[in-house]
Amino acid sequence: MTDSPTKPRRYRGASGDQRRAERCQQLLDAGLSVIGDVGYQACSVRSICAAAGLTERYFYESFANKEALLAEIYQAQTDYLKANMLAAFTRAERNSEAFAHAGLHAFFDTLHQNPAVARLLLFEILGVSDTMDRLYYEVMEDFAVLIRSLASSLGLADIAHTPNQDIIYAGLVGAVIQIARRWALTGYQDSVDAVIGSSLFLFVATANYASPATQ
Amino acid sequence: MTDSPTKPRRYRGASGDQRRAERCQQLLDAGLSVIGDVGYQACSVRSICAAAGLTERYFYESFANKEALLAEIYQAQTDYLKANMLAAFTRAERNSEAFAHAGLHAFFDTLHQNPAVARLLLFEILGVSDTMDRLYYEVMEDFAVLIRSLASSLGLADIAHTPNQDIIYAGLVGAVIQIARRWALTGYQDSVDAVIGSSLFLFVATANYASPATQ
DNA sequence: CAAATTTGACATGCCTTCGTGTCACTTTAC
DNA sequence: GTAAAGTGACACGAAGGCATGTCAAATTTG
Numbered sequence: 001m002t003d004s005p006t007k008p009r010r011y012r013g014a015s016g017d018q019r020r021a022e023r024c025q026q027l028l029d030a031g032l033s034v035i036g037d038v039g040y041q042a043c044s045v046r047s048i049c050a051a052a053g054l055t056e057r058y059f060y061e062s063f064a065n066k067e068a069l070l071a072e073i074y075q076a077q078t079d080y081l082k083a084n085m086l087a088a089f090t091r092a093e094r095n096s097e098a099f100a101h102a103g104l105h106a107f108f109d110t111l112h113q114n115p116a117v118a119r120l121l122l123f124e125i126l127g128v129s130d131t132m133d134r135l136y137y138e139v140m141e142d143f144a145v146l147i148r149s150l151a152s153s154l155g156l157a158d159i160a161h162t163p164n165q166d167i168i169y170a171g172l173v174g175a176v177i178q179i180a181r182r183w184a185l186t187g188y189q190d191s192v193d194a195v196i197g198s199s200l201f202l203f204v205a206t207a208n209y210a211s212p213a214t215q
Numbered sequence: 216m217t218d219s220p221t222k223p224r225r226y227r228g229a230s231g232d233q234r235r236a237e238r239c240q241q242l243l244d245a246g247l248s249v250i251g252d253v254g255y256q257a258c259s260v261r262s263i264c265a266a267a268g269l270t271e272r273y274f275y276e277s278f279a280n281k282e283a284l285l286a287e288i289y290q291a292q293t294d295y296l297k298a299n300m301l302a303a304f305t306r307a308e309r310n311s312e313a314f315a316h317a318g319l320h321a322f323f324d325t326l327h328q329n330p331a332v333a334r335l336l337l338f339e340i341l342g343v344s345d346t347m348d349r350l351y352y353e354v355m356e357d358f359a360v361l362i363r364s365l366a367s368s369l370g371l372a373d374i375a376h377t378p379n380q381d382i383i384y385a386g387l388v389g390a391v392i393q394i395a396r397r398w399a400l401t402g403y404q405d406s407v408d409a410v411i412g413s414s415l416f417l418f419v420a421t422a423n424y425a426s427p428a429t430q
Numbered sequence: 431c432a433a434a435t436t437t438g439a440c441a442t443g444c445c446t447t448c449g450t451g452t453c454a455c456t457t458t459a460c
Numbered sequence: 461g462t463a464a465a466g467t468g469a470c471a472c473g474a475a476g477g478c479a480t481g482t483c484a485a486a487t488t489t490g
Contacts, residue, residue: 009458009465040342041256044447055468060449124342127255133338137400140393167394167405167413174393175386178355182385185352190382198382205424206417224435224488259477270438275479437486456467
């Protein structure tokens with residue numbers, strides 16, 4: 001008896017690992033599409049498999065259950081969102097206003113271009129389970145770090161003097177998220193500039209109040 | 216054949232309507248308790264009935280389904296929260312800082328005293344259905360009005376000059392809500408004063424930026 | 431007390447989902 | 461070509477929830 005219980009074989013020009021990864025990606029894409037369309041709890045594993053053009057067996061090959069799929073999609077999409085924002089930062093002029101504007105534009109534009117992503121990130125993630133709630137918290141703290149760098153670009157070098165910076169940054173993240181939620185719930189009627197401008201307003205106000213030297 | 220298909224009878228010293236109302240209230244209380252304990256989607260109609268000491272028949276006597284119960288609890292608890300805040304306003308000294316502080320204290324304290332309410336309002340309400348998402352939106356807009364009165368108490372008579380007030384106020388609501396979420400997710404470790412102070416910081420910053428005359 | 435109504439405990443049928451299993455068919459390796 | 465591995469369609473049982481129904485016990489009215 002050798003240690004090779006299964007001999008991987010090439011299929012359709014791809015190795016076993018490649019095919020598995022491809023199927024996994026198809027499921028992630030289909031999951032995002034279906035969840036973004038009908039919501040997380042209203043969709044079934046079967047419907048996601050059908051959308052992916054795969055059968056249930058391949059679902060459980062890659063994910064333990066529906067929640068595991070949701071977690072991976074959430075991670076992937078928040079990473080994507082962060083990447084877009086970071087890219088926007090590097091592309092922007094090195095001027096406070098433009099810098100902050102670029103980051104917020106990347107944020108709102110990504111959600112606007114991908115309503116499924118918006119629905120998943122803004123609505124479907126809460127109240128699923130304690131595990132997912134914690135993941136939400138971690139992601140929010142992550143964004144707080146991003147916001148912090150954004151805020152520092154506005155001359156808000158440090159609210160360091162004020163106590164409980166973490167809470168204040170969490171609040172700013174919450175403000176932007178809520179503005180995005182409201183935007184989505186009203187069918188994206190407001191212009192992108194309006195939501196960016198209002199977010200920026202809150203940032204600048206906080207920055208100015210924290211260190212009015214820039215005024 | 217008369218028009219009286221059912222003759223209401225007194226039972227245990229209460230009329231039929233009274234008993235029905237009492238049962239309804241028991242279900243609302245039990246629903247809040249169970250949902251606050253295990254979450255909305257993890258709980259069943261049966262478990263709520265068991266917690267209420269009633270049987271399923273009486274559940275469907277008062278509610279069409281589990282979601283209808285959630286909606287009524289949500290309405291009742293947000294009303295309760297608003298009432299607490301309004302009461303705090305009237306009780307507070309007529310001085311900007313004390314006024315705003317009182318409202319925020321009522322908000323955070325109510326959530327802190329009732330973790331079940333906090334969980335339901337902050338986490339369990341989103342992603343349930345399109346209907347509930349809309350209800351969430353309406354409640355947030357309602358709170359924005361409250362925040363607006365709170366902000367005006369800070370001399371922020373009008374951000375009226377700035378465009379898109381609605382969006383900005385939605386952002387402020389989101390900031391407070393997110394601070395509350397974070398507070399709950401970290402086990403209410405921060406002091407009430409810390410979360411109030413940070414929220415106040417954002418309000419005052421926005422107020423000062425909008426109308427720096429108060430500075 | 432007797433009849434009628436209310437109540438509680440539980441049963442029932444229906445539905446949906448989950449996760450696994452079966453089996454014929456296709457594609458590759460030898 | 462043949463055997464083995466991969467694939468797809470579908471079946472299956474278990475589980476759980478929903479909403480309604482049954483029936484005996486308790487309570488009230490007359």
